[in-house]
Amino acid sequence: MTTAIKYPHAAGFVAGDRPKIVTSRFEHADSYTIERFLATGGYAGLRKALGRAATDVHEEVKSATVLGRGGAGFPAGTKWGLTPQQVFPKYLVVNGDESEPGTYKDRLLMERDPHQLIEGCLIACYAAGLSQCFLYIRGEMALAQERVATALNEAYAAGYVGKNILGSKFSVDIVLHWGAGAYVVGEETALIESLEGNRGMPRLKPPFFPAANGLYGQPTIVNNVETLANLPWLMVNGSEAYTAIGTKTSPGTRMVAVSGHVKNPGVFEIINGTTTFRDLLYGAEFCGGIRNDNELKAFVPGGGSAPWFTADQLDLPFEASQVGPAGSMLGSGAIMVMDSTTDIPAAALTLTHFYAHESCGKCTPCREGGTWLERILTRIVEGTGTEADLQQILEVGAMICPGDFPHASNEKLGLAAVPFPYKMTTICFVGPSAFAPLHSAITLFRSEFEARLVKRISIPVTAVSTPPTVWA
């Protein structure tokens, strides 16, 4: 019976023969217990960190260039350094609200190795002088909440969290917080609003850069789960060992979920910066090719918000400095693959619907434009759209993103890449994201949209107009 096994111990995760920084314990069925954690070097990184001055630990993280794994890719050590020196208290908010379409990694890290995340939080608080940590887990992730709650209870009891950690002068609480279903809360300022008990509507940056003006108006570091999960290994092995993996600008590893029309979809911890999309989609140790050996039509390289790539971009490495100029973004490590059988307008509609549905409603262009786009696109997908509708999509999109919209190059269409990012009239990226996938779909596959349009007989305007009524 397929439903008998509730939680195969790391569904979707494919270990492979690669260096492991954050998934080293996933092979154990009991990887989430404190016993297993301690037996496999758990909290050694914390102990090592506490044996050094906080500033030293901060320096170590800085020199390792641990890029943020949430989407923006900003180095964690640098981020910590942006808080004002003399303003207290400072907070750590852990972003475990993973909900970007295609993304599946933070949930695994929380379900499978919660202590590793806790240890990472502690190291961050210690290094950056953060007085309290709030671990925000997405509301729908029941198991992750249970595993992290259990782990925290264990860690408190064992003296790893709370007052005088390991008998030292380092004291910090980690508070488990959980959401209730709103994609936009993954945006860091919306996350802070939500943590304050408010509607999760993003704040404008500036003035609300969390590092200076975050939770309760205090300096706040918002780090992604995976980012923090890197820290224990980094503490134990040092920044040199860390930067020896991957490239100079993208050191270490990264968790990537590849889903959609591939033979073996899965979550992989890959070497940063060097692994290419082709490796991931076709490599035997990764997805092993497109299903039924179909042709690749397009793929989403970095989560639902990212403009799409085609086979032309397969040889790009997983490296932000190359993916951006090519017209998209790496985002949250989420690749969604579409094979030749894919109905492109319908696929694009799922994402346009997603972003329209998830708009918080704050900015007019996103609130009104997102649903407008969805309604026009629905008409086209259902076969009742017109040529004017297709044009209208681009014009509504321009109200959200005025100016050139990024897209990939395409040899067949003779397109040159327009680099990421875009100009926008909204506060956060949800608005533009309603248009990003759609824009690239229309750019790359216009004929598929046109094929769906109603062909109308064009009636000259003059033939149907009547003389204006003259009012007596």
Add this chain to the structure above:
Amino acid sequence: MTTVDSNTTAPEPVVDPNAVSVTINGKVVAARKGEMIIAAADRTDDFIPRFCYHPRMEPVGMCRQCLVEVVGPRGPMMVVSCMTPVAEGQVVNTETEGVKKAQEGVLELLLANHPLDCPVCDKGGECPLQDQAFSHGPGESRFVEEKRHYEKPIAISDNVYLDRERCILCDRCTRFADEVAGDALISFTSRGNNTQVMTFPDEPFSSYFSGNTVQICPVGALTAKPYRFKARPWDIEHVESTCTTCSVGCRTVVQSSRDELVRYQGVDSQPVNWGWLCDKGRFNFESINSKDRLLTPLIKDASGNLSATSWSVAIDSAARMLRTALTVSPQSVAIIGGARGTNEDAFAWAQLANALGVDSRDSQLADGLPPQVFSLPQATIADIDTAKTIILLAPDLKEELPVLYLRVRHAAEKRTGRVVEVSPRATGLAGKAWKKVHVEPGKTAAALRALATDAAFMAQVASGSVVVIVGRMNLAESEESVVHALAEVLHLAPQATVLPVLRRGNVRGSITAGLTPRNGGKSTAEILEAASAGKIECLVLLGADPLSDVPDADLARRGLSGARNIIAIDTFITQSSATADIVLPAAAYGEKEGTTTNLEGRISNVAQSITPVGTSRPDWMIAVELGTATLHELGFTSYGEVHAAMISRVSEFAPAADTHAVEHDGVIIAHPSPITLTRADGASNERNSYDYRAVVSRKLYDKAIGTAKSPSLVSLAPSAAVIVNPLDVPRIGAQVGESVRVTSQRATLVLSLQESVDVLRGTAWLPINLGGSDVRELLDVSKDVIDLKIEKMS
């Protein structure tokens, strides 16, 4: 019982920013650091369209309509001008092609779901969405889809209707409710395209300030019941005026259509009201349109009933009454009232009283303060913004002077100053207070004296300017006790300035004009006592209703029945004017021009908008006619003359010669040289055998005529009750909501028992002038404090 609890957590007040210079569309504009681009641009001729931005609220950057380009290191950047602060040397362009396209886009999106019911919308013709669609919109909409639909409109309170289809979700009303009024009773609900403004189910937006949301709504989503479908904006006549509902003196625009008042709107006057009004002041224009207004003079006929008569008969009869009384003695004539009228009305009456030799005149109704508080170093309302410490020795500002409450709340909210609340119960500002000194009646001065040893308090008052807001916080406590307490405060903070908050509309102006006892004349309480003893031959009630307003029912009753003759000048038949021998119909607010003086001594104009109803006349004119009839020409016969005479004869009013200022933000009266208060040991005020000490104060909505005769407000007044601390309820033995017997040394009343944590243990709060038993029956103005017994009914 005295509780002193300190909230030492409020951070230090913020400091003021410096000047910067920016270039907007090629023009150099001076701005202040921290100011937003849109505010700086508002000082140029270039208008940046906006919906969510409001200069009196925190920006949210929500509507995205105010997008402009700021030239940055990487070329022009599109930013929202309502949330982007100015910076030295910043170059801003608000009219480039890119900006135009972005603004047109946002407008088209805002209109996408907005219904085109402008022809039947109250806002049509004065609608920012209409106007800006015209000036900054794309000219046509490409939105062909079905628009959003909601039930329309829904009543979110007694007076405010919400049409969610028209709403553009700008966050103005919700921000106002939360940030400005502190009544977060409306909120955005749902999300994304389904976002709506709503109240909690079955919990109405019952805020004293709800009408402001209607005024600041940039579309017709919020409409006010008293104005709905009453007029079209282009048919309205506007005059700028000053509200005299209470003594804050909010600047307003009085609007009329077809010689009937239709609406008041707040004017953003920096020194006074920042554009806000309370709902009572906003909606009580209805009382002026009331069918119950007095249209002709009335005179008591042979059978003792008041019946209509002509002005000439009425004036002749009134003059005869006055002359007869004067032949007995000038001390047997007295005038109560005057605070309802203009400065000119009060001046004319004071001149008449002078001419007749009448020294007993009082525009306070035994519920005020001695006029000497006006001779202390005075504070203005705007001083609250810069004060480090604001000491409240005052009634609940939210209930009695609502817009002043907003100003103090703002200072506390923005942490520009710390609030110290000295009160017999927690007021609307308690939640914002840095320190609360809640002390039972009769012990205030002693509690303040004890603060001398409170280091944190002393450090706070020593840290900078101090404003003391002083008024009658308890009508069951003597005015002397307030003066004693004030003397203690001024001893602790010698640099403090005083903002006296007597609440009746123009009470300060009428006192200044001379309607206050002189040469040993009697105060209102003394006049009524004398009348009761048969020593008043002729009592003039100048818009005063002692039977409703004097906080001692027995005294008022004895006084009015003891006066031989009563002449009432009034707009309505009130409890008191009904007992008069002659009633002269007075022109009301909006029906006459003049000036008024607010609580801080600011003189500003009240404007005439409509013709006086019936044959009613301004008070000043009645004084002139009575003067003529009693052979005392006052020397003026037109409004211009009375105004000029007032400015030349009353030195405090001299600044009012600046007509332009008087017709805008007003001018502060000239203050006499300040006096100092001497500290005195008050009575010890020990308890009698009764258990509860009475705290009596007013609610915003009560039986006062302006509320009672306004259909939209009358139902908002609560019923009388006795309110005690929840911990005292078991001691009484009755359930909350049950009727209990309340006994003072004067009387016994039956009142509904209510509980509130705002009330101190051992005290009982009795809001006055409400429907049901008349709390004033329990009171005795000759006593320092009133103690009560509260018993379960057998």
Add this chain to the structure above:
Amino acid sequence: MSRLNEANIKTALEIIARYPRPKSALIPLLHLAQEQNGYVTNEAMVHLGELVGVTSAEVYGTATFYEMFRFEPVGKYLVNICGTMSCALMGAGDLMHHAEQKLGVKAGGTTADGMFTLAHAECQAACTEAPTLQVNYRFRYKVTNGDFDTLIDDLKNGKLADEIPAHGVVARIRQRIPADRGVGAVAPELVTENPAWMDGKAAL
């Protein structure tokens, strides 16, 4: 009576105490209310407002922003079928169609017996296991039509009662901070200096 019960008030106070500002506890408390009653009642929202010191309208504003909160009763089992891209590519549309047939209700509807509410959901962060669904936030991966039928039958027969609690309960395990181990939350304005360990020296 749908204000929080005694036990939940105790839990609520424990949760509130963890935050420097009480309002921060609002979303966890709304979950607590939903756990108690299966949905969030008006009375509970009033109660939560009292507990964290905000108006009912503010509680309502926050609550309605988030999809997990329901303001009317739903089925004992809320079946959320993901329809976002990866799942859509892998047949979520067909699965939803099948589910509608099987349960006899349209997406958004509740079966007459009050057992099941079927709903569309957005990305559930299990994209490699598409198509996915959650029953009361418990995952099922790579769901075939047959899997779906089995799941529904098992739920009806009570076979999954241990694994899947009734709607409202999300996590069955709560964080508990022992009084002697917790540092305690402090209002930010009361913190005026750098934490003790920021003294330039090692903590251990």
